[in-house]
Amino acid sequence: MIDLLVAGGGPAGLATAIHAALRGMEAVVVEPRPGPVDKACGEGVMPGGVRALAALGVGPAGHRLRGIRYVDGAHRAEAGFRDGTGLGVRRTVLSAALARRAADLGVRVVPGRVGEVRQGPDTVTAAGLRARWLVAADGLHSPVRRALGLELPDRRPRRYGLRRHYRVAPWSDFVEVHWSGGGEAYVTPVAEDLVGVAVLSGARRPYEAHLAHFPGLAARLGGGEAVNGVRGAGPLRQRVRGRVAGRVLLVGDAAGYVDALTGEGVSLALASAGAAVGCLWSGRPEAYERAWRRLSRRHRLMTEALVRFGCRRDTARLVVPAAARMPPVFAAAVHALQ
Structure with missing residues (x-):
């Protein structure tokens, strides 16, 4: 019998399968999309996430990141990472690297959808397969959840995200967060000649209309070619009743999501994958709920606070000037999210 069935072949699902395989468990991933799986995201991995990838034996190619910079017109605030460097990496590159590592460890990836989930006292059945446990890592709008x-x-x-890549040399090795009254734009260098630009906002309008709210950034990108279409995601916030339901555990975005504003998505996905497998391995699946709350607590509190400020035009304009006036506070916030 399969030890662990994983719904979803994105970074959270593949990391879960790798963690299981490293503990000697048989893991099978069910994923409907051909790999590597892409997603609209900021594509910045914090230092903690880079360390988590290394522990899994995964080292994707990308662009080194030294810290976070907030920009709003003439106001700027920046803080370097204290505990190592981050990584700007295309989502497809990250997915491919995780898939290779999973394959090397004997993880099978089965094309298909999980569909109905049936649970018994000792097993769970889904996608025509029977396993001891099922981890749902099937994304923001998880069908299993x-x-x-x-x-x-x-x-x-509600807030939504849009992302596009531009063929232009990165002008910084910081992730830049550009603020305006209508949302935020994230610039992440992902290669020596490529940057990703993700826009987060509560307004539903075309990507170019969003970009017009950031004239300084638009000027920077003016000489760069848009190398792909716009990919979107949302609504971003997802509230979840619990992360354990019988023999099913929720991991990654499926476990609940606040917002992409602090850029911790991949790092939290990797951390929750490790926590879920650890709880299953120790025979204490019920402990996963508390473990998830503990590892995500700082991220949830800080992101909630920033979203509340950022969603209101009268307070959004205060974020960067306040951060610029209090560098130690800004640096402490960045450090807490590493």
């Missing part, structure tokens, strides 16, 4: 009744309504303003 929804089918298990684990979603909670959220009546707060």
